[in-house]
Amino acid sequence: MNLTPIYSGKVRDLYRADSDHLVLVASDRLSAFDVVMAEPVPDKGRVLTALTHFWVNELAPFVSSSLVSCDPRVIAEHVGDIPGDWAGRATLSREATMVPLECIVRGRLAGQAYEEYRERGTVHGEVVPPGLRLTDPFEEPRFTPSTKSDAGHDLNISSSEAAALVGDETFERCRDTCLEVFRRASDRLAEHGLVLADTKFELGWVDGELVLCDEVITPDSSRLWPADQVRPGEVPPSFDKQPFRDWLDASGWNRTPPPPPVPAGVIDITAQRYREAYRLVTGASLEDWYGGGE
Template identity: 40%
Template structure:
C-alpha cells in the first residue's frame, strides 16, 4: 500500500486523542507523550494545497531524526523514537500508514518564539536589507548582494502571529516575550547548531542558507523540539551552482511557490491543483536532499 507514489493527506486514528492539527502534521496524545505524524500535505502562501507530495512526510521525519542524533552533544531534544513498532498503543492495521513518518516525542512547554538563524541573505531578510540595510533591525555591512554569505550567522527571531504569518521581531522584542535568560540561551544554542550542521552540510554539497528552530521547556531544561533542519524549515541550496547576486535554486518547496506565482492564482481563493510534473520534481528534491545529507535512501 505505502508504495513510493502513494500520498497520505490525513491520518485518522480514532482511538488516540487529537492534540493539534497543523498544516503538515497531526499530533496525537499517547500517555504523557505526543505522536507527531507528518503527512504528505504541502502548504504555500498560508494555504494547504490540494495535492500531496509523495514521501514528503517521511523525509521530514527521518531527516529530523538524523539531525536530532547529529546535534545531541549540543542539546537534548524531545525525540523518544521513530520506530512505530515500539509504540504499544498503535494497532497493527495503522502501523503501515504511520511507519517512517511518525515520531514519539516528549510533551513540553513550548517557548513562544521561532528561532531563525540566517547564514546567507535571502527571503524576507533580503527584502528588509534592500530597504534599510538591516535584518530584524540588525545593521549589516553595506553592499551585500542577494544570497551573499553573511560575515557571521545571525539570530533573527519571529513570532507566531494570530493571522498565521510569522512576523520578524528584534532580539529585544523576543526578550519581552520569553525573558532575557531564556532568549539568550536559545539564541546561543540555535547559532551553535546552525554552525555545526551547516559545516557538515557543505561537505555533502548543500548550503543551509537559513533555518528555523523551536525550543521547549522539559522539566528544568530547554530542549530542541518540532522538526529540525528539514526542507520545510530551512532553505537548502546546491553548493555546485551557488552564485550570489540572485535567488538560488533550492531543495525545498520554493519550486512549488514559483509554479504558483506563475500560475495566475490570486492567493485569495482555493489554490489550484499542482501538475504531475511539479509534484514529481518536488518529491525528487526532498528525496535528493535527504540522500545527500544522510547518505541513506528513504526505506521503501
C-alpha cells in the same frame, strides 16, 4: 489506537498519547503562500521525519531533543496499532513547554531578510553592513527570532523584543543553542557540498532542560542550496517546494483559496527534490527508512 487529537495544521497532525507524550504525524500535504494544496507530494512526510531523526541523533552530543522514537513498533507500544501510512511519518515525543519564539538562524541573505535589507538596510530591525547581495554570507550567522502565530503570519521581531517576551536568560540560551547548532550543521553539510542558508528551530523545556522540538533542519524549515550553484545576486536552486511556488506564480493565481490544480510533473519534481535532500544530507536511501518499499 489510544490517541486524543490536539491540533491539525497545514502539514502536521498532533495527538496526545498519555500525560507525558505526544505523537506528531508529518503528512504529505504541502502549503504554499499559506494555502494547503489539493495535491499531496509523495514521501514528503517521510523525508521531514527521517531528516529530523538524522539531525536529532547527529546533534545529540551537544543538545537534547523531545524526540523519543520514530519506530512504528515503539509508538504502537504506547498507543496501540497505528495506521500503516503513518510508518516513517509519525514520531513519539516527550511533551515540552514550548518557548514562544520561532528561533530562526540566518547564515546568508535570502528570502524575507533580503527584502527587508533591500528596503531598509536592516534584518529583523537590526542594522547590518551595507553592500550585501542576495545569497551573500553574513560575517557571522544571525539569530533572528519571530513570534509564533497559529493564525496568519509570524511577526519578525528584534533581539531586544524577543528578550522582553521570554526573559533575558531564556533568550540568551535559545540564541546560543541555535547558533551553535547552526554552525555544527553547516560544517557537516559543507562537507557534502551543501549550503545551509537559514533554518528555523523550535525549542521547549522538558524537566528543566532546553531541548529541540518539532522538525530539525528539513526542506520545510530551511533553505538548503547546492554549494556549486550559489551565485551572488541570483536565486539558487533549493531542495524544497520551490517548483510548486514557481508554477503557482506563473499560473496567475491570486494566492487565495482554492488553489488551481497543479500538474503531475510539478508534483514529481518537488517530490524528487525532497528525496534528494535526504540522500545528500544523510548518504542513505529513503527506501531504507520506515515505510519504504511499500
